Amino acid sequence: MHVSSRQFKDNARKAVTDDNLRQSLATMKTGFRARRGEAVAALPEFEALREAGRAMKNHTLENLDHYLERFEAKVIESGGHVHWAPDAEAARRAVLGICRAHGAKLVTKGKSMVTEEIELNAFLEKNDIESVETDLGEYIIQLRQEQPSHIIAPAIHVRKSEVADLFREHHAGLPADRPLDEPRALLDEARAVLRERFLSADVGITGANMLVAETGSTVIVTNEGNGDLTQLLPRVHVVVTSIDKVVPTLEDAATVLRLLARSATGQPMATYTTLATGPRREGDPDGPAHFHVVLVDNGRSALLDSPYREVLRCIRCAACINHCPIYGAVGGHAYGSVYPGPIGSVLTPALSSLEDAGSLPNASTLCGRCEAVCPMKIPLPRMLRQWREEEVHRSLTPESARRIMTAWSFAARHPGVxxxxxxxxxxxxxxxxxxxxxxxxxxxxxxxxxxxxxxxxxxxxxxxxxxxxxxxx
Amino acid sequence: MSSRPRDTILAGIRAALKRPTDPEDISTDAVDDRLRSRAAQVVPAIARGTRSELVNRFIANAETAGAAVTRTAPDGMADAVVAVLGESAVSGRVAVAADPRLDSVEASDRLTVERRGTPSGDDVIAVGHAMAGLAETGTLLMASGPDSPSSLNVLSDTHVIVVRTSDIVGGLEDGWDRLRQSCPDGMLPRTVHLITGPSRTGDIEQTIQIGAHGPRQLHVILLDDDADVGGI
Structure with missing residues (x-):
């Protein structure tokens, strides 16, 4: 995972004076935050669901080896293949191997944070395979050659006028004077351009919001329908996902589904929740003929034996990001990691190193909103403090800061002084x-x-x- | 495929969880129990109610999610499909799932059906039949199978889904039960779609636009086939 978090302070300074970014980030308050608030208020059982989600995921992590084995057995039973990838390199190799085996030239992609983490697109391009993002936000940032700035709204930093300029530049063969002032026009153009790619792709790659051990199903939760076109039309469906996504049963998946969309966009249920189990069956008129799951570890199993184990409960809803005053001020790119905001500040040092990402745990006021809205009750502020402590113990903080803290701690222990x-x-x-x-x-x-x-x-x-x-x- | 990466990951997890070194000492009872019992966790009150309450809630929630719901007697299905499609019933290219319950749609002389089964990229209207409707969120449960192509759910501009009041259930757990009943061998259909409203995106300045890559319109034709629910 490429991390440029050492530049956080410089990035943040630039970000707070960027007017375009200010306007983009201002939409979060009326958008995500207000809608989440309404959805949560409308469901009296929300708090009980959070508690159930927490307990379910704790149980799953405590038995992670067993559940992954059960999941794998079910995938194989339903005709699919499972590839285990200890690190990013192994994951990229596994995907490339599948693409090569099927002679793939064009890959369509649904939104997946794990593929961002392992930087899959750049790797496939380097190996002469064209990889096209199909989620509208991901498509926009792929054209801009940027990282996502938000885990569920990757192009939240981009204004619609910038999208219009981008489309004029990249969509050749369309009238130069076509009106692109409204989001509707931009969306329709992207839909038409991507439709052709969906129909001609050789391999479709999606992520997974969950893996169901009981049935061997992978679950994606989306609104646009691009994830479904990605996995249903090509001959091969590859799911790139991480080991922490497994849940025991469909009933347990229900708990996550009831929490996820409400916490993310404020919808009681996203438009499409799609369970994919193996390849198409005999007699099925459509669906992929081949089904592969790439299970990525990339530092997660080590977290099980660390003060950060609970971060593996994360369902990537982005509620902590949407409610973070620091994210709201500087946006996602300042973090220099594909995972920004409070969850990113805990996860990034774990997946890369504290040396590279040490400024992130400090990029927090510890106001506690992230934990208060987290559907899985992850104690993010506690973990941010924990990283800071580790930074001090490993002498990664500046000498002057450590001296001041030492003096402060002495004074705090001696009331007279x-x-x-x-x-x-x-x-x-x-x-x-x-x-x-x-x-x-x-x-x-x-x-x-x-x-x-x-x-x-x-x-x-x-x-x-x-x-x-x-x-x- | 080498099994070594698999062993690396599982060994890492076992070490982190401080599992006993002797496999004999490792109990999987808790895992087996959970997978066997499939116990419902927290089921919200909106997923429970009398039959007619559930049907009314299904309609209200589907409409809130942006679907248009038409309720009719079972023999009014073809007419209802024609009515919601308006002029495009004849001029549009219509693909209808092979499901025999939809035969009367093809038989209608006021509608031109391009094909039964998998749609092509040019078919702008798709008609399918749901396995169940979930009152909790106004969601339609679609399961792939020989009579039910899954690309029908996402490839069209206008999606028409037929569902029966006898198939309206409370919440997700009831939907899972239906699904399991439909596959006695325990293997789920390749693709199960839970569809709530037409496709949408908020990716440009958080302005919600209905009709992203999937259907721009979702019409639900609710057939009143359940005497316990009462008529319209």
């Missing part, structure tokens, strides 16, 4: 504030005072003294 310190600091700030009663600049807080003054503390009895006095009878 703490009180003496605050009393001295209070006096110093009052002195520096002078008659204005505020400070234009404070040592070590230059960034903070760059855009505002710091009011000096009011003279008078300190809190602790007052507290002690009041406590006395």
């Amino acid at each position: 703490y009180r003496l310190g605050t009393s001295l600091a209070g006096r110093a700030l009052r002195f520096l504030g002078g008659r204005r009663g505020s400070l234009r600049r404070v040592p070590l807080a230059g960034e903070w005072t760059r855009v505002r003054d710091l009011p000096a503390p009011e003279p008078g009895e300190p809190f602790m003294a007052r507290y002690k006095r009041k406590k006395k009878p």
Whole structure:
């Protein structure tokens, strides 16, 4: 996984002054957040479902080896093949092997974060296989040669006028003066262009929202219908997915389905929930003749024995991203990872390294909204703190920051020192504030005072003294 | 296909879960129980009710999701299909699933059926029959099979789905039961679609557009074949 999170601070600085991005991100509040709120309020059992989802997934992870074996056996029984990929390279090789075996030249793709994680498109192109994204948002960012900036709305950072320019540039053979001002016109054009690709593709690649151990089914949850055209029309359907997606039974899948769309887009149910089990059967008039599942680990099994195990409960709904004030300010690209937002800040250091992604766990105010909206009750703030602690223990934070933390921790453990310190600091700030009663600049807080003054503390009895006095009878 | 990557992953998981080294000591009872019992978890109240409550809820939820619902007597099926298609009944290219329950649609002289079975990329209207309807969310359950091509569900511009009131059930769990009853060998049909409204996208500036890659319109023809539910 390519990670450029070391540039987070620079990226974030650029992002907050980008007006286009500001306008795009502003749509999240009226869009995703408002709709989720309404959908959750309309279902009295939502909290019970979250609890059931959490318990179900904990049980599944505790028995992950068994459930994966059961899933595999069912896929084989229904005529499909399972490929196990310990890392990204193995996953890419497995997909390429399948494509080569079928002489594929053109691949259509449904939306899949795992294929973004393993950077499948670039690899296939390098091996002379054209790979076309068919989800509208993914199609847009593929033409722009970008990473997704959001896990369910990959092109959320792109304005419609930019999409129009992009289509004029890439869709040759259409009248240059055609009107492309409305989203409708853009969508219709993309639909027509991609329709031809759906019908001529040799292999269709999708991800999976779930794998059902009971039946050997892979489940995708979509709205556009592109995932279905991708998997039904070509001769070969390849599902690229990760080992944490397995659930025991269809009843357990129901729990996830009731949580997923509500948390993501605020729909009670997405337009298409599609269960794919093996290849087409004898007598079936359509459907793929070959069915392959590529099970990707890529660092996940190691998480089972770590403080981050619970992140494997994630169902990729993006509620944490939609509710994160940091994501809302800087957008997805600033994170430098295909997984942005709170979930990305926990997942990215685990899937790459803390050295590469250390700024991400720090890109959080720990306000707790992500955990409050997470349908699987993942304690994201706790994990973000955990990464920060690990950073300090492994001496990855700047020396100056560590010194300050050491001094702070000493003071916090010694109340006398703490009180003496605050009393001295209070006096110093009052002195520096002078008659204005505020400070234009404070040592070590230059960034903070760059855009505002710091009011000096009011003279008078300190809190602790007052507290002690009041406590006395 | 080498089995080594498989062993690597499973061994990694077992080590992380601190499984005993002797396979004899590993119990799979909890897994077996869960797979055997298929116990329902939290079933919301919207997935329960009397027969007529469920039918009414199915209609309301399907309409909220953007489907148009026409309720009619079973012998009014062909007329209802013609009515919802309007002028395109004759001028449009219509593909109808081979399901014999849809024969009267082909027999109608007010409708031109291009083919029975798998649609081509040029057929703009598709007519299929649902296995069940879920009241919980207004969802149609479509199962692939010799009489029921799955590409029919996503390839057309206008999708017409026929469903019977006797097949309207409460929630997802009831849908799964129907599905399991339909495949006694325990192997699900290749493709099971749960369809809720016409296709859509919000990928351009979060403006919801109905009609993305799949059908732009979804018509549900609800046939009143269940005496317990009561008429229209």
